[in-house]
Amino acid sequence: MNKKVQENITTLHKDISFNGKLVGDEDIIISGRLEGVLQTSQNLTIEKSGIVKADIKSINLVLSGTLVGNVNSKGTVIINKSGRMVGDIKSDKIIINAGAQYKGTILTKGSSKVRSTQKISPKKNSRLKTKR
């Protein structure tokens, strides 16, 4: 079983750095450095030693290292206590553990509902205008 699991995992080890675009359909674990674009249709893990400067698209994201860039996730984003992040997060579920450092904007599904209510309000204004 373990071997099969390992076959579908991509890892970037501590002493490896990559500069460019990485696109894939499998789990990715990053312990090294990555700069550029990172897209996967599966889960992404950034380990404690991992340093990523990239815009990210993934299902789940677990961040224990450093991340500078925007995240677009279809699952859960978890920032562990050793995690540091600067950038915007777009996700349904976000967990930021105590001790984590974060700077950025968060967009969840709930906040998009808020947006839709905001859209209604200008209609009221337009009605007022017609009355005038």
Place this chain on the structure above:
Amino acid sequence: MPKTTIGKSLFLDGELTGKDGLIIKGKLNGNIKVEGSILVEKDAIVKADIHANNVKISGEVKGNISSTGNVHYMEDSTVTGDTKTSRILIEDGATIKGSVHINI
């Protein structure tokens, strides 16, 4: 065994550098410069110049290979590009197009 693995479904476009070794199962365009060994597996397609210690190729490589150790072209390998190394092993069935410099 190197711990860094580029999986089958992955496509990388860019520069890969480091002190560790590599296993490539997916596709890679760009440049590879590592101090460890490189293994390009059977279905992998690499369009890049490779600088590494030991190089073992079973897949497809388009680009120049320079190695400080051994180069091993396995029977399924397809290599287009020049090879610079101190030791080379080419298996029966390997497809190679390019010049080979040994002992530089």
